[in-house]
Every structure is written in C-alpha cells, then in structure tokens.
Amino acid sequence: MRRFRIGKSDFEEDGVGLGEALADAYRRKVRPLCLCSKPGSRMYIAKIGDHYIVKRMPLSGGEHDPSCESFESPYELSGLGALLGSAIQLDSQSGMAALKLDFSLSKTGSRAAAAQTGPGSNSVAGETKRLSLLGLLHYLWHEAELTVWTSRWAGKRHWWNVQWHIGEAAKQMIVKGSSLAEILYVPEAFRKEKKEAIEKRRMEALLPAIPPKTGSRRLMVLVGEVKSFDPARTGHKLVVKHMPGFPFMVDDVLHRRILSRCEKEISLWEADDRSHLMAIATFGLNPAGLAIIEETALMVVGENWVPYETIHEKKLVDALAKVSEKSVKGLRYNLPADQPIANALFQHRPSPVALYIVPVGAGEKYEAALEEMIAARPEIGAWVWRVGDGDIPLLP
Structure with missing residues (x-):
C-alpha cells in the first residue's frame, strides 16, 4: 500500500480523505511525496474527469523502493540510459524534463521531407545527444506508462486512456523553454454525436500551426493511429483514426521513403489485425488549412498498446499479456538494432529479472555486449531467449 505526504499530512493510497487532499493540492500546485523510501520522492497530480491520480515524476523511478x-x-x-543528461535533462527543482530534439519544429522555404524510421537510421552512429522523432515517441510511451502491462488490465486500455496518458506525460516535458503539450496533438476519441464539439477543440488545439504572413512556420507534433495511406490527386494522404475528414498530406517523396524505410513496421502491422500502427510526425498547416507532414516515424503496438519491433518481440509481448504480474516493455529509442537491450522486465519482485531476445545471426560483438550488460547489473536476473535455439522458453 503506497503512502503519500501532502503538506504535513500522510495518507494511504486508498485512505479516507486522500481524494479531497489531492484535489486541494492540484489546485494549489503542491507536489505530494511518495513515502516508499526516505526522505520521500516527489510526485505530481494528474486529473482525469473528476478523479485525481498521483504519478511518478519523469526519470525518478530509481528513487522509489523496489516494492x-x-x-x-x-x-x-534500455535505450533511455544513453539519452539521460544529454538529450533528456531533468530539472531537479521543477521536476520537468528538458528535451533536445534532432528534428526541426519550424520550416522556412521548401525542402525535401524526411522519414525517420528504425532506431539509429537517422543519425550518425553513436550520436545520442538529441532525441530522434522515434525516440520522442518512445519517451512519451514510457512516461505515459504505456509500456507497463498486467493481464488484470485486459480489455480496459482504450484509445481514450492512451490519449490522456500521453497528454499528461507531455505536460512534464519542455522543448526550447516551452511545454511539449503546447505543440503536441493527440486526437481525442471520436464520437459522431459530439462531432461539432470535437472539431472545435481540434481547431483550437491546432492554432499554433497556422502559418504567419511572413517568416518561418511553426510546426506541431502529431501522435496518432494510422488508419491508412491513401492516394490523393497529387501525392498521398495519411488518414488518422479518430480524425475523420481531416487528412494529413504526404508528398510523393516522403511516401516513397515511408514505404522503403518503414517496411518492417508496415509488414508487422499488416500481419496482425489486432495490432495498431502509430505515427509520430511534425506537421504544419498551409494557407488553405490543410495539414502537411514534414517528417514522420512509425511504431507498431499490440492490441494492448504495448510496442514491439519484431515478430519475436510480438511473441514475448503476447506471452507477457497473459501474466498477472506487471511487466515493463523495454524500448530502443536511438539505439541501433545491432545493440542489445532488455526487451522487457519483471521489476516489482524481490529479485528483478530482465528479459533479453538474441536474434538469429547475432555475432560475437552482440553476445559480448549482452554479457557485459548482464554482468554490470548482478542484482538483476537474466532470462535469455536465443531465437536460433528454438521457440520462446517459459517465462521466469
């Protein structure tokens, strides 16, 4: 049972009076303390409807007790470690995470659009000082806790949950001195009977993308589920779920790059009807009010919205989905595919266990890096599935 300190009072997670105390603290912008360890870890309060939720501050997970x-x-x-202190810098006073991005949020003149695809494909090898577009999507997914799963949640994670958690996570991130939430657009769940109100809120949210009469145009960031890429009179258009009648225009050059560089993600999505294809993209509005995509990256997630990169990771994600214990999916961020990561973790147990997948054809360099990673954390057990040796072993 978690305990929180709000002001001078302590509350148990399901204790009497916590809801009122959280509502008051939310209004006064007071941060609770999680009392799992001394002297306590600062948290923040998120509001969903009439309910208040206590959430972990960015990158503060190591401050909490393993229980x-x-x-x-x-x-x-995971790939997150290589970005801390460079691409992602935590302000210990405010608790906000300042992000350095390797893609532009403005546009002057015309230039060829780009498709950021697999990890490491869009940067010089070893360069981790800035977040790629895909890396930003991974970080949003991680901080929104969409990498966490337990079978007890089956059937309870829907798009409105995903949208809300990503939006709350973005409020704790800063890009060039401003909140990422100000330029991030994640479409709300569409309801036909609320169409007019939804479109009005969308128009208000996209105001920053309206082009000025002179000077560079400000770009926004879209995170949404791909419904289809459809032909247009010139080029193509990305159709995003929950945004009927509002296409995102994609020129022919970018569309060809998407098909070429995102072939793996698209093929995984097409192979499983229950999976979702997520797009993150920078975009602006042209004078006609049409959304024009500048750069994009794709990520495949399973039916429970947990990401995976290969068919073997899909098997692992499916196996974890049946387990009542919470698991956490590891993400690659900017790391290239030939560098090992913990593909998943069982971390809320006396002896945490990291789950590793070794792909077919992994060479001596990969195996040496994996051994070094495991040896560096002797307090964390290791479960290793060498795909070339056969089907997925029993989970630990």
Whole structure:
C-alpha cells in the first residue's frame, strides 16, 4: 500500500480523505511525496474527469523502493540510459524534463521531407545527444506508462486512456523553454454525436500551426493511429483514426521513403489485425488549412498498446499479456538494432529479472555486449531467449 505526504499530512493510497487532499493540492500546485523510501520522492497530480491520480515524476523511478509501483529498473537496460543528461535533462527543482530534439519544429522555404524510421537510421552512429522523432515517441510511451502491462488490465486500455496518458506525460516535458503539450496533438476519441464539439477543440488545439504572413512556420507534433495511406490527386494522404475528414498530406517523396524505410513496421502491422500502427510526425498547416507532414516515424503496438519491433518481440509481448504480474516493455529509442537491450522486465519482485531476445545471426560483438550488460547489473536476473535455439522458453 503506497503512502503519500501532502503538506504535513500522510495518507494511504486508498485512505479516507486522500481524494479531497489531492484535489486541494492540484489546485494549489503542491507536489505530494511518495513515502516508499526516505526522505520521500516527489510526485505530481494528474486529473482525469473528476478523479485525481498521483504519478511518478519523469526519470525518478530509481528513487522509489523496489516494492513501490513507481519503481523502475536501471535505465541503462534500455535505450533511455544513453539519452539521460544529454538529450533528456531533468530539472531537479521543477521536476520537468528538458528535451533536445534532432528534428526541426519550424520550416522556412521548401525542402525535401524526411522519414525517420528504425532506431539509429537517422543519425550518425553513436550520436545520442538529441532525441530522434522515434525516440520522442518512445519517451512519451514510457512516461505515459504505456509500456507497463498486467493481464488484470485486459480489455480496459482504450484509445481514450492512451490519449490522456500521453497528454499528461507531455505536460512534464519542455522543448526550447516551452511545454511539449503546447505543440503536441493527440486526437481525442471520436464520437459522431459530439462531432461539432470535437472539431472545435481540434481547431483550437491546432492554432499554433497556422502559418504567419511572413517568416518561418511553426510546426506541431502529431501522435496518432494510422488508419491508412491513401492516394490523393497529387501525392498521398495519411488518414488518422479518430480524425475523420481531416487528412494529413504526404508528398510523393516522403511516401516513397515511408514505404522503403518503414517496411518492417508496415509488414508487422499488416500481419496482425489486432495490432495498431502509430505515427509520430511534425506537421504544419498551409494557407488553405490543410495539414502537411514534414517528417514522420512509425511504431507498431499490440492490441494492448504495448510496442514491439519484431515478430519475436510480438511473441514475448503476447506471452507477457497473459501474466498477472506487471511487466515493463523495454524500448530502443536511438539505439541501433545491432545493440542489445532488455526487451522487457519483471521489476516489482524481490529479485528483478530482465528479459533479453538474441536474434538469429547475432555475432560475437552482440553476445559480448549482452554479457557485459548482464554482468554490470548482478542484482538483476537474466532470462535469455536465443531465437536460433528454438521457440520462446517459459517465462521466469
């Protein structure tokens, strides 16, 4: 049972009076303390409808006791560790994460659009000082806790949950001195009977993307589920679920690059009817009010919205979906595919266990890096599936 300190009072997670205390603290912008460890870890309060939820501050998982729901295993086991202190910088006073991006949020004149695809494909090898577009999507997914799953949640994670959690996570991130939430657009769940109100809110949210009469145009960031890429009179258009009648225009050059560089993601999506294809893209509005995509990246997630990169990761994600214990999916961020990561973790147990997948054809360099990663964290057990040896082993 988690305990929180709000002001001078302590509350148990399901204790009497916590709801009122959280509502008051939310209005006064007071941060609760999680008392799982001394002297306590600062949290923040998120509001969903009339309910208030206490959430972990960005990158603070290591401050919590391993028995606490907010605990996270070392970030070095995923691609996140390489970005801390450079691409992602945490302000210890405000608790906000300042992000450095390797893509532009403005546009002057015309230039060829880009397709950011697999990890490491869009940057010089070893360059981790800035977040790629895909890396930003991974970080949003991680901070929104959409990488966490337990079978007890089956049938309870829907698009409105995903949209809300991503929006709350973005409020804790800063890009060039401003909140990422100001330029991030994640479409709300569409309801035909609420069409007019939804479109009005969308128009208000996209105001930053309206082009000025002179000077560079400000771009926004879209995170949405791909419904289809359809032909247009010139080029193509990305149709996003929950945005009927509002296409995102894609020129022929970018469309060809998407088909070429995102072939893996598209093929995985097409192979499983229950999976979702997520797009993150920078876009602006032209004088006609049409949304024009500048750069994009794609990510495949399973029916529970947990990401996967290969058919073997899909098998692991499916196996974890049946387990009542919480698991956490590891993400690659900017790391190239030939560098190992912990593909998943069981971290809320006395002895955490990292789950590793070794692909067919992994060479000596890959195996050496994996051994080094495991040896560096002797307190964390290792489950290894060498795909070339056969089907997925029993989970630990």
